[in-house]
Amino acid sequence: MTRVRRGAQPGFLPATGWIAALAIVCSATGAAAQRPTFTSGIDLVHVGVTITDDDGNLITDLTVDDFDVLEDGQPQEISYFSVGLESDAELIPLHLGLLFDMSESMGRSERFQKTAAIRFLNTLTYAADMTVVDFDTEVRVGRYGQADFGRLIERIRGRRPGGYTALYDALGVYLDGAFEQDGRKVLVLYTDGEDTRSRLTIREARDLLRASDVTVYAVGFQESLRSRQRMRQRMLLNQLTEITGGSSYFPDTVDELDEIYTRIAAELDGRYSLGFVSANGRRDGTWRELEVRLRDPDRRDELRDARVRVREGYFAPWSEAEAEGEAAPDRDDGR
Template identity: 25%
Template sequence: MFCGNCGKKLEDGDKFCGNCGKVQKQDNDTSNSNLEKSKIKPKSNKKIVLSLLGVGICALVFLLVFTFSSDKIKKLFSSSSETLVNDNGGSMNSKVSKPADSKISINQIDSSNFPEISVYFTAEDSNGKVLKNLTKNYMKIKETNSKNSVEEEILDLRQMNLNQPLSINLVMDTSDSMKGNKIDIAKTAARNFINSVQFNSGDSVELITFNESVSIAQGFTSQKDRIDGTLKNLSTNSETAFYDALNTSLVETSEKNGPKCIIAFTDGLDNKSKVTSEYVADLGKKLGIPIYIIGIGDDVDTNVLRDISEKTGGYFTHISDVEKLQQIYSDIFKKQKEQYILKYKTKNNVRDGIFRNVDLNLISERYVGSASESYLPKYAINPNVDPSTGYSSQYEMTGVERAMYDYQYNFVKAVNGYDFSVLSPYIDANGTLYNMQQKLIESYKKQSIQEKLVYYSIESTKKVSNDEYQLVVYEKFYITYDNKKPTLMEYRNIYTIKNTSNGFKVSDMPDLKVLNSTSVNYNF
């Protein structure tokens, strides 16, 4: 540093020249200079840090893009949108953190086309609104038996519509307690309900009435006027055989294909039935037919009726006023029409006669829900014992019982198809019954006779020899001649069954006795 006046060299920090005394001008002082430098340096470092940080973020984003698919990135960030099934059907974009609970109810499991299984179920939100447009991608189904549990492949899932035929068995109480105004209101409610049924789309209705006995007032029909006309003529009498009526309705309804249900009501305690409530509930569960029961008034056993309904996949409703019948009928009908049909082919195609459990789960972005129900593989009614003791399973038959079972059911098929070859494998070719039944079917064909087996039971079995048995069998048939009004025929016959080289066969019918012949309203 030098003096600006005389040029003498000065020491750093001298404020004036020692030679000429001139005050020296300071360049903002050394400390100011250092301060400025300190300010500049941090500014330079900040830019570097920000630049490095930006590079790092870019690298991270680049890594995410190449590491995850777009779906994985959506799941990684909670703010991303998803495609959801909404309340009204279709789909929408919405931000949902947790799926809402839904109510799934399995109404019926149909194994009539075993090993293909049809599961009929309803899906509703928390407000009872039906979930629409569900697809099989949203559903999972698992079948469990005594040995293993298998997730099954869903073949088809669709919602029923008005064109899907539905079979309804309407069971009405006509006991003495319904006399007067109650039966009139009940008849009107039933007739108004019939008006809502889609007969043009294949729906069919059967009308069963009961007091101390059970009557099939009108067999399954798609002709509205038949049901309507029968309802007009109903009258009341006697006591209450409600469980017997349910038993009859189950036997009748089990022969219908596709979705089916029983809607029944009673206003009193059962006091005349041969079968028990436990038997009816067990049979309904085996057949997979839901029973909806409406209890009216204070005399019904609500616990028993609720147990029957819940075990069969239906539900019980208790009302105080018979005038509410029509709305209940309509609500049940709507429930059946809005249900879904899910089909799968079970991987276990063995007809073992053992209950299998079905677990159904709905898993979507918007809703979750589950339901469980069990079924028997292609259960068939085998009415070979009196209903007061219960039917025995066809899988538990002796050889003699099985021979009678095969004969009874194939006899009807042979008669209605006028084809003896359907029946011949179950008859001893060397027995007297072989030619007799061949001629009978030829005669039926000429007269256009049709038959329907209602019921049969083996009343007694006698072993005549090691290879021969005699059975006393009670039988009940509907028979039509030239498509005229059917006749209900009751028989008590004696059959001879022999153990041939090809197994047990029906060989002879040494005695035939007609017990009863009654003209009835029935539509085959």
Template identity: 30%
Template sequence: MKRITTYTLLLMLALALMAWTFNSPASAQSSQQPAPRPTPTPVDDDGNVIEVTTREVRLPVTVLDKKEQPVSGLNIGDFQVFEDKQPQRIEGFIDEREALPIYIGVLMDTSSSTAGKLQFEKQAAKDFIYTVMRRRKDKVAFVTFDNEVRLHQDFTDKQDLLDKAIDNIKKPGAQTSLYDAVWEFCDQKLRGVVGRRVIVVITDGDDTYSRARLSDAIDIAQQTETIIYGISTKGGFAGSAVPGVLAGTVKDSEDRELARLCEQTGGRAFFTGDVLALERSFTKVARELRSQYILTYKPTNEIYDGRERKIEVRLANKQDGAKILTRRSYKPRKEGQ
């Protein structure tokens, strides 16, 4: 009995020793893979976190000769890009032969100041769509703005739906929220589309109600790579047949703001009450859009501080009288801002 008890005690001690050895920290470390270490967050010499952002700038570019005809057949080596006067390397190039779809927003002023010109505006909207949109390729949306911004027809390539939406506009509203209309359409409708982005604004140019400012409208159009064309219903000539269009009022302060909105985004404004001249302008716009190049570059200045940067596009071999249409500036921001 005494011998069995001693043997039992010795066996229990041996088992306890084995269990202690198996569960010891050294054994546990050797039997498990080490936990992966996270990639360290980059910091500067003062311990501040460095935010890393990769950003490309895309520039829709139209080149016109001295007769204001689009110049086609250019390649990447024919262009030079400068940001704040510093040369940039062009890393992406799309020429006019790559027929990307165009998403067009037609934004029509229906404020009280346009009451006598409503029929002219509606016809101008239809004419622009007829001239520029390619069926089964491009898409158009129709919006009106007065004291409210209203989407009457979302993006479609159906001409009959667009005509119906335009014809249904009967009465003007009160105020003019031009800059709000541009801001909302760019933000809500153009951010996610794949293709070229264009807005045509039909207005007398006098914003009276927007929360957004002219600079806000330009900024978001540049962010979304949207080209804006303006049709001023205030800029007629003497003897104009368009009711409500006054002679001799071209290029007042409101017209200058409309011109700036267009030019800063790579477009242009048209000041005429002559319907035939307007149709010729639409044909010119259509040709320009079909002859457009897209240049892409990564800025050498990688500080995304939201400050405005000036952009200049030049031809490597200068052509007499050549004119380049593109956006003139942008404000770099970190992703998510």
């Protein structure tokens, strides 16, 4: 059984309830766990979008007129648009998370791994706070504001690898706290992907991610795994990131880590933020599938084969009356 350390020092979050959260998410009314409300009284659905060309290069010069957003196949009116997470961080705060695998299998090149992660965190000075979950047999979680960055670095440097890998439990603990945060949420997951300890299953972890509004980037450092293990764990990490519109990276050596973290930071700087109020006014807690399309992609060569990365969908807000059948009519005016 995985132990969760709540910590006695200031800045630690109580890390309980992820099992209860999973039960809620998987129940008929569980969609209420995600309420994408950024403005009082308005359910604004926020969609983070990353666009790359056929070679994987970021495309960051598009405007709101270049996008169409569909919910369950129905066009939606875009009411909010921005580029880059720093440009409007005061309006929509960024909550950054880091899941750091400290199990025995991650013991090689430990110092370089930590230094690269710290350099990456140091580039995101506009984040409202940073949540760090380091895990092995146990799961430890702490949240730090910008003023506490020194303690955050001390925490990362002070851990030593050992024990088993409770990856999915650590993800559940992080998401338990993320459900309570309003704003943009980005999680960087650093692991070899080999879970050997968790009570939470990969399927349950995927269900929790679908119910969250978290974009996940995974850095899978797999030099200690055998070939068959590498293939399996790559597939699992890719599944976790694709649900959220994020991406996975698999460096062959620790020397590639700085380049990967630079790439992730560039993606955050070039990410499009689209917001809309659903034309489906029902607060029934149902799953809504999202699709983002580029309008008239043939007008530019690099857009013809462009890849659009976006989360798969979201759970609508929920009210008991509407869930029981007293549904409000669909909005036909975009409001």
